[in-house]
Amino acid sequence: MKISKEVKVGLLALVAGVILYIGFNFLKGVDFFSPTKKYYIVYNQIDGLTVSNPVTLNGMTIGRVDNLKMVTSQNNKIVVQIQVDEHIVLGDSTSAFIANTDLLGGKSIDLKLGKNSRTFENGDTLKGKIEKNITEMLSEKAIPILTNLDSTVVNLNKIFGDELGTSVKTTLHNFELASGDLKLLIGENRKNLYAITSNLSAMTSSLAQTEKELKPLIAKMNHFADSLNDLELKATVANANKAMENLSSITNKINSGQGSIGALVNDKAFIDNLNSAVKNMDKLVIDLRNNPKHYFSPLGQKPKKGYVAPE
Incomplete structure (x- = not known):
């Protein structure tokens, strides 16, 4: 059977459309090969939540936002439809929080599980809550600080009152007077200051020239000192060698x-x-x-008999 070119083009376009659809949904987080369950959540406001935002549990993505619908008959509440992996067990203790994923305003639905007295089935409705965003948290922290700061300023005004303003004005006035006096003093002594500056410049140049002249002299003195040290050391070593030679000569003569x-x-x-x-x-x-008596007997007395001389 021969297939015409038109049929081939049509089949190719159909396959390309299917692949495009599957790829587009896959990039949005739709997994066609994993079974899921569908749940609903009702919010008063969703704070920028959009379709395809992730659904997470303990930081892991387990599903996505599938659809958003506003119910005008219920004070414009918004029903959010989510798809979650069917292996995740949700129940009456499960809460769905709209959370911030980054500082740029990205959103997700974060599921918090507890002890369930009843397990939800496909199509049941979860309890919806909204986490505080960064702006709200900063506002809560900043408002008490601003209140305390305002109270501090008010208390300072009560304590110091007009005295503080008067003191500041007096200080500024004295500073202006001092600046004027300094300016006048500099103007009157400008010539003297110029002469002092010129003398300092000449002195600096003279010191630089003197330093250049002293450097060779200092080098020669260092060389002379080194030479003296070398001469003294050589003389000491020579005397020591001579003394050692004399001592060796004496020792040799004694031994010989x-x-x-x-x-x-x-x-x-x-x-x-x-x-x-x-x-x-x-x-x-x-x-x-x-x-002792044998040696020191009285004069004229003979030594005792029986004395034996030592051998």
């Missing part, structure tokens, strides 16, 4: 037996005699302590 000290240190016989003399002296001291 040169001189009196070297002979005494390296002569074994002298050391042995010295040790023997020290031992004899030690024995003599011990015997003197034990037998």
Whole structure:
């Protein structure tokens, strides 16, 4: 069967229309593949709520606003139709708040759940409430502040009254007089001020020139001081090296037996005699302590018999 070009164009236009419709509704939040339930909410005013605004629960989008209708027979109340995921259970404790989503005035319906005594079915009506917007909250905070400020101003006026105004006027008048006197003083001493300014400028130039001349001199003095420090340090190091060389020479001579000290240190016989003399002296001291009468007997008296000399 051969299909004409007109039929093909018609089918293509139909498919394109269906795709366009589905895409447009999908961008508005309509999900054709998820089952939903329909609920109604009645508000006195909706504060800028529009079709396709989101319906949220605990911050998560679970549906959208499907339709808005004004009921003139009920004092122009507005009936809002919403579609919500059928897995979300709503009941008589559920409240639907019109909330602000951003500072630019975006709106959404925020559902608050509680303990239900009855579960709502498709087509039931929820309780509608409106959250305070930013303007209302700021107004509530600002009005008490403005009231207190106004009361403070009134109290200040009562306390100070005309005295405050008089004091301010007197202060301003004195300030004007002082400004006039200062202006007159500057006018009378303009030449002197100009001369002082010129002298200061000349002094500054002279100081700058003097600084330029002093810099090389200071550099030379620093160099001279560094040279003196180097000379003193070199002389000290040289003297220390010379003293160390002399000490090393003396030590070598002693170790090699040169001189009196070297002979005494390296002569074994002298050391042995010295040790023997020290031992004899030690024995003599011990015997003197034990037998003092033997050494210090009266003149003409012989030492006691039985005395044994120390070995």
